[in-house]
């Protein structure tokens with residue numbers, strides 16, 4: 001069996017056949033950095049990171065492009081509230097997104113283009129659409145340019161909708177439109193908007209529409225036709241429908257497969273800012289280590305909603321720690337053959353491969369992972385070192401595909417954090433025995449020995465303070 005993916009354009013599971021053998025081009029819609037990231041944003045990034053890891057593990061050379069929509073109505077409005085230039089506001093939150101992606105071990109994309117760096121590509125694309133009769137400047141002189149949905153018979157094909165079932169596009173005053181469902185490719189500059197938020201075009205100054213940005217950036221880095229376009233389910237319509245319509249109307253075949261991840265919901269409601277029940281990454285990682293958040297986001301199937309209820313985080317922590325405890329114990333018993341293994345060379349259990357090839361079936365894949373942990377624990381208990389090593393390497397390699405290998409240097413903050421705790425405990429025991437010897441020397445009036453102990457500790461960077469409750473030690477603060 002080889003990789004099969006659910007293509008949400010045809011609503012069928014299809015064999016993955018790349019445009020160029022051995023290569024895979026993937027475009028994922030990235031952040032609009034108007035405010036900080038929540039867990040829904042991280043889910044999308046993690047899902048397509050697992051796709052990238054699985055494609056690479058399957059032998060493909062992957063080019064993954066994830067954009068930043070660094071200009072948008074909300075960014076402009078919020079930057080005014082914050083009293084900073086729009087570009088500063090966008091960059092501040094772009095950095096927060098970058099830190100959040102990194103915190104859950106999302107591999108940096110091959111490229112991360114910003115919309116504002118691709119205005120010329122966008123103007124070119126609009127020009128092609130105008131020339132082909134699929135776009136027109138607004139009749140009201142606003143400087144907007146719209147896509148003419150009635151000129152493109154396939155409009156609605158991605159989401160399987162007829163034109164008459166669709167809502168009007170709420171992106172501009174409909175008076176300038178031929179059809180209320182026509183959507184803005186370009187938005188003319190409005191009075192009161194900062195001059196830095198507009199660019200010159202043949203149709204006047206203005207800024208790009210969101211849908212157009214993604215088409216232009218995907219095409220620039222992946223070509224007129226590429227393999228997979230991904231994003232959250234909420235982007236299917238109108239965003240992805242419009243991306244596909246404008247690119248195909250301009251003559252580009254565009255994406256061959258469409259993948260959409262489901263939502264993260266809290267007690268049954270879609271998590272979104274508008275509902276006011278956002279779970280920010282900052283709030284989550286205060287409760288559990290980031291690796292547990294990653295585990296929580298990775299283990300359900302990407303097309304199923306994740307419902308966060310009381311106890312979800314603890315449940316994920318317990319499940320992840322079963323993996324971690326086995327790997328750490330195996331590393332203690334077996335040493336470098338576990339910690340320094342080249343995971344790319346480790347054979348994966350066939351059950352895991354079959355599950356991942358079946359539209360990234362992570363629930364079945366994670367079940368194989370936990371079975372292997374159980375087998376490994378039994379092997380350790382029976383002092384079966386070969387069995388334990390085989391299991392430990394397989395567990396690490398499977399966990400690595402999901403981005404949750406406990407020995408991944410990325411997680412040093414969590415696993416290493418525990419190692420640091422252990423070091424501190426060991427150091428405390430050693431310093432305590434020195435301090436006990438010092439107390440005994442003083443009781444015997446052997447002040448020379450007592451002072452020598454204190455001097456020795458001080459030379460090691462340990463400060464001793466005598467308190468009514470006994471001697472306390474601290475590590476000297478580094479200057």
Ligand SMILES: [Zn+2]
Nearest residue numbers: 029030214239
């Ligand atoms: Zn997009």
